[in-house]
Amino acid sequence: MIIRQGGEQNYRPEVYIEPASERDTGKVAASLKRAVAGLQRKFPGLKAEKVSGGWHIAIPDKCRVGHEVHFRNVMDAYLQYLYEGRLPEWEIPNMLAKYYITTRSLELARR
Numbered sequence: 001m002i003i004r005q006g007g008e009q010n011y012r013p014e015v016y017i018e019p020a021s022e023r024d025t026g027k028v029a030a031s032l033k034r035a036v037a038g039l040q041r042k043f044p045g046l047k048a049e050k051v052s053g054g055w056h057i058a059i060p061d062k063c064r065v066g067h068e069v070h071f072r073n074v075m076d077a078y079l080q081y082l083y084e085g086r087l088p089e090w091e092i093p094n095m096l097a098k099y100y101i102t103t104r105s106l107e108l109a110r111r
Contacts, residue, residue: 002017015059016056017048017057019054043059046060
């Protein structure tokens with residue numbers, strides 16, 4: 001996954017999917033088709049458009065949120081986790097990886 005937001009994208013963040021190698025194109029296409037179909041209920045109008053080297057994920061304007069709305073959503077989720085006194089199960093491996101990388105980096109930097 002690649003996020004581009006240059007002049008070609010009118011300085012708006014756009015999502016692109018590019019396979020690691022040409023031999024992966026078929027697998028990526030099939031997986032992307034399933035993923036987009038699964039997201040249709042939550043994000044109607046979402047689609048993957050074939051472009052040179054991969055796909056552009058076309059996100060309808062009605063599904064886009066600005067910085068302030070996104071910040072509010074993140075804050076609401078954080079406050080819910082704080083209230084419950086735990087992180088969701090899917091977040092635990094991410095947090096462990098993040099803290100391992102940062103503490104290990106600091107350890108290496110001090111050498």
